[in-house]
Amino acid sequence: MVNLCYQTFLELVIDHYSYAIESELLAKNILRSITPESEHEKFESSSYLSLFWTRKRNIPKEIVTFSQTPESKRNLQDYFKNYVIPDLNESLKEEFFQKLEMLISNDDTILSRKKKAFRNLQLGEKDKYLTEVFLYAITKPNKCDVTEVDKDTIPLLAQVDQQCPLCHTPLIKVTKGKTNYKFSVTRIYPEFLDSEYKDAYDAIKPKPSEPDDIINKICLCDECSANYIFNPTTKMYEKLLKLKRQSMFVGATSLLFDYKIEDKVKEILEKIATTNPEGDLIKDFRMKPVDPCHKISEDNYLLLKTIKNDNEVFFWYIKDCISQLDANKSSFDIIATEIKTAFLKLESEGYDQNDIYYGIIDWIIRKQILPNSYRDAVHVIVSYFVQSCEVFK
Numbered sequence: 565m566v567n568l569c570y571q572t573f574l575e576l577v578i579d580h581y582s583y584a585i586e587s588e589l590l591a592k593n594i595l596r597s598i599t600p601e602s603e604h605e606k607f608e609s610s611s612y613l614s615l616f617w618t619r620k621r622n623i624p625k626e627i628v629t630f631s632q633t634p635e636s637k638r639n640l641q642d643y644f645k646n647y648v649i650p651d652l653n654e655s656l657k658e659e660f661f662q663k664l665e666m667l668i669s670n671d672d673t674i675l676s677r678k679k680k681a682f683r684n685l686q687l688g689e690k691d692k693y694l695t696e697v698f699l700y701a702i703t704k705p706n707k708c709d710v711t712e713v714d715k716d717t718i719p720l721l722a723q724v725d726q727q728c729p730l731c732h733t734p735l736i737k738v739t740k741g742k743t744n745y746k747f748s749v750t751r752i753y754p755e756f757l758d759s760e761y762k763d764a765y766d767a768i769k770p771k772p773s774e775p776d777d778i779i780n781k782i783c784l785c786d787e788c789s790a791n792y793i794f795n796p797t798t799k800m801y802e803k804l805l806k807l808k809r810q811s812m813f814v815g816a817t818s819l820l821f822d823y824k825i826e827d828k829v830k831e832i833l834e835k836i837a838t839t840n841p842e843g844d845l846i847k848d849f850r851m852k853p854v855d856p857c858h859k860i861s862e863d864n865y866l867l868l869k870t871i872k873n874d875n876e877v878f879f880w881y882i883k884d885c886i887s888q889l890d891a892n893k894s895s896f897d898i899i900a901t902e903i904k905t906a907f908l909k910l911e912s913e914g915y916d917q918n919d920i921y922y923g924i925i926d927w928i929i930r931k932q933i934l935p936n937s938y939r940d941a942v943h944v945i946v947s948y949f950v951q952s953c954e955v956f957k
């Protein structure tokens with residue numbers, strides 16, 4: 565995961581040093597500054613240090629505890645002030661702070677309040693800022709073995725088919741029965757974007773109203789993620805937007821990615837979504853009988869029942885809406901043809917009736933970018949087309 569932790573912090577420092585400094589030396593000096601002398605012997609061993617450096621271990625609790633004393637803080641701040649900051653490459657200094665900020669802003673495990681606090685600190689003295697960020701970073705998981713994912717990340721992994729959409733590296737590795745996740749959730753529109761990029765980004769697609777939402781995130785391998793977080797480009801922004809759009813079409817729906825559905829379908833959906841099925845408006849329509857649907861296998865009881873229920877309530881009402889919407893019925897014909905084409909496509913790929921039915925529902929939702937509150941209305945309209953068109957023969 566490309567998150568803020570001990571190793572990512574130190575790597576950024578080293579990458580921006582004015583001369584080649586060994587990671588071991590820097591790691592040793594920093595850990596020495598935040599621990600009492602009695603502990604220093606431990607840090608002489610490069611094998612011990614490399615456990616942190618190579619992300620095999622988290623920073624031990626006792627080091628974190630030592631680091632919290634006022635004396636440790638003071639020592640660390642002095643170290644940053646007198647040794648680290650002056651030794652950063654002068655022409656790369658700005659870039660270093662920018663990258664550190666980007667690393668923090670992309671990290672979903674940091675609360676937004678904390679992020680804001682860091683942003684404010686960054687405007688002040690840099691040594692104080694680095695001290696606070698580092699002391700926080702060592703409390704975060706440093707070990708790169710991720711063996712569990714939270715429920716918000718599962719759909720993101722599924723969307724990219726568990727591989728990095730940029731370089732196709734598998735994001736899940738199973739060795740000796742142990743599952744390891746190697747991916748980074750990456751914001752497509754970065755949370756804080758420098759003004760030099762902002763206009764160009766906004767011209768492509770403005771910042772989403774909810775940047776924390778899953779719609780603004782994509783799973784990438786750690787390397788591709790770090791490349792983008794630290795060097796955002798409009799070219800990559802466009803690419804990620806496109807990949808995200810594509811990735812939202814999975815399973816049966818993925819086959820329909822290039823298929824169009826008339827925008828007018830939204831008008832009908834809006835009407836259905838806002839109509840009370842028990843209300844007076846459709847009372848008369850409900851009285852009219854609907855022919856039994858013979859297109860679903862007789863033993864597919866539940867799907868048959870779903871379609872029957874939808875049509876008993878809405879079939880004649882939808883027919884009426886469509887005729888009002890479009891006097892010469894051309895939109896209806898287009899929508900009917902598009903849905904029929906989608907049905908046929910999935911049928912020819914060997915999907916069963918349930919997969920096709922729900923695949924079409926997902927396709928319409930994704931194609932029209934509809935919120936979930938529309939799902940039932942889409943359901944109803946697909947049932948309508950099953951009943952009225954030559955699909956599921």
Ligand SMILES: [Zn+2]
Binds near residue numbers: 728733785789
């Ligand atoms: Zn990759």
